[in-house]
Amino acid sequence: VKRRAVIHQMLVDSERLAKAISGVIDDNDAQFAPLMKNLTTTLNLLRQHDKDLQKSIGGLGYTSRFFANATGNGPWMDLHVPIIFPDNLSCVNPTGGCE
Secondary structure, three states, rough: HHHHHHHHHHHHHHHHHHHHHHHHHHOHHHHHHHHHHHHHHHHHHHHHHHHHHHHHHHHHHHHHHOOOOHOOOOOOOOOOOOOOHHHHHOOOOOOOOOO
């Protein structure tokens, strides 16, 4: 909930900032028009994908914790990958006869 509020406030503040500096930019419109257009486009895109961003950021906590746990024992990674293939797939014998 806190992350959602912070991201929402960031978007509101960014939009407010864009409106506040638009008066200054009017004097240099030819130079700053592309910048403002890109900023507006970016903010609109972020607003459209706000729910997806919230889900992604929510999952970062779990992901970073598991990554830290896997890499916390030295310069290597400890991973546990459950067997997702049948046992006979790991027995590769060109002459057959895997038991």
